[in-house]
Amino acid sequence: MNALRRQRALADYTIAALSRRKVKNLALVAVFSLVVFLLASAMFFASALRQEADAALEGAPDLIVQQLSLGRQAMISADLIDDLASIRGVRDVRGRLWGYYYDRVSGANYTVMVPEAGQMPPPGQVIIGEGIARARGLEWQGAPLFLSRKQGDLNRFDVAQTFESDSALLTADLLLMNAADFRAFFSVPEDMFTDLAASVRNPRERATVVDKASRAMPDARFVTRDDIARTYMKLFDWREGMMVALAAVAMLAFAIFAADKASGLSAEEAREIGILKAIGWDTRDVIAMKLWEGGFVSLGAFLLGTTAAYAHVFWAGAPLFAPVLKGWAVIYPAFRLAPGVDLSELVVLLLLTTLPYAAATVVPVWRAASADPDAVMR
């Protein structure tokens, strides 16, 4: 009970001490919060990118077969579906229809896909990603979307719904269309597909299956799930690497800040410690009080910084980072990342910001509090 009361009394004094130097402490919290904000934003952004990669991979097929013509991808014949399905270990072979559409109105490229049977929109209707909805101002159900065919005529589609997905990075520019509409719009013959997708019963046999299939289809290219994973990792690692660089700069700023704090106390602070010791405070009491002070400042800055970073990354769409890190398409800078926070990373950030600050605060205080307090008598 006494220990609790003692801590409460020390915390009360600390709050009073902090409020006595409002301007200085508010400036301190502001600078500290800014550093935490940068670190946390980088961390949230990197975490969200990893989440995007995971979400993208979740729906990826085990094997994709693409027809090559003159070394470039061409449409693939439906006849190859049976050839591929006949290879032992391969199942669920299906032809996929997808492509890109350049929209002159918004100046953006859309990814147009025909989804699997269960998600197929009815004829004349489309499901669009958030980015397209925003770019074309189609943010209500039933809104008409006019798209120009290569022949120059306009086709009308009604927006059945706006795409909701965990993977906003990949669905922002996505447009889902009925198979018949896709063939009519892009003039794709009935017996052709963009590529083929297949499942492999035993994931460890993917390489064997690819080996057999490449002998049966020498002019095709085979992309496995592992290849896609590697591509995504390269893509996201590069972006995460940028975040790490930003985080390193923020950490450096924090280190300079902490070193400055550790370099010493003001004459007023040293004198106050002398007074407290002279009137009966122990060195431990002074250090405990300063730990409370460091705790209030660093925890307050941590909460402010992380909350602001969360809002920045997940509500505002990371406007500070997005232009550099997200945009390969016109519509991307306006979209939002799916919220997701890695708790263990958050704990690491908490420890990285509060512990060094507390240590930086305590060292000079310990030095001042260890000295005899008779200087205050003079």
Next chain:
Amino acid sequence: MITLSDVSKIYNEGRPNAVTALHAVTLTIARGGVTVFMGPSGSGKTTLLSLVGCMARPSTGRITLDGAPVSGLPERFLTDLRRRHFGFVFQRFNLIRGLTVLDNVMLPAAPLGEDPRAVQARALARLEALGLGPKALMPVEVLSGGETQRAAIARALVNDAPVLIADEPTANLDTALTHRFLDIVAALRDQGKTVLLTSHDPRIIAAAPVSAVVEMRDGQVVEVRS
């Protein structure tokens, strides 16, 4: 009883700027009286009070408090002694600015883990006794010189320390406030407390409550008058 045997204090010992502030002082201070240390600036009065009040350690010699040696004790024991035995009134009073009078007076009790209501009641009683009750919740910055001194005395007494140490307590006070201070000292003496003061002020030295005067010069005790 506080005794000093052959006590010396050298600041910056071993360095070129070493200063001997006290030189082989031997002295006995009785409990329950008012002792005034007088002498010119630099005579060692403040250093002597610092040593007696366990705020510093002697370079050589021995100090005892009620027969127990205190001069060689580690810091945490000295802190405990300061808490239990001594209350300090500093020359500049050293109240913590930005806090209220009451908060300042309660400050020595903060690390003791006592019931805050009991501490507050005790602090208010001390302030009332010194005529500062109505100013308890005011920030210390608004107090006059005499009120600041009384607040510092209340703070020194909040833990009911048996020994009050005051360094030049009337240096910045006018005659009326000096007399008021002497009344407080007399009241403390009547309560059985020991009061140790340093002063240049002849009004203090000649005052009725004073039971002993220790005259110092060049770090040495030259005369003790009872």
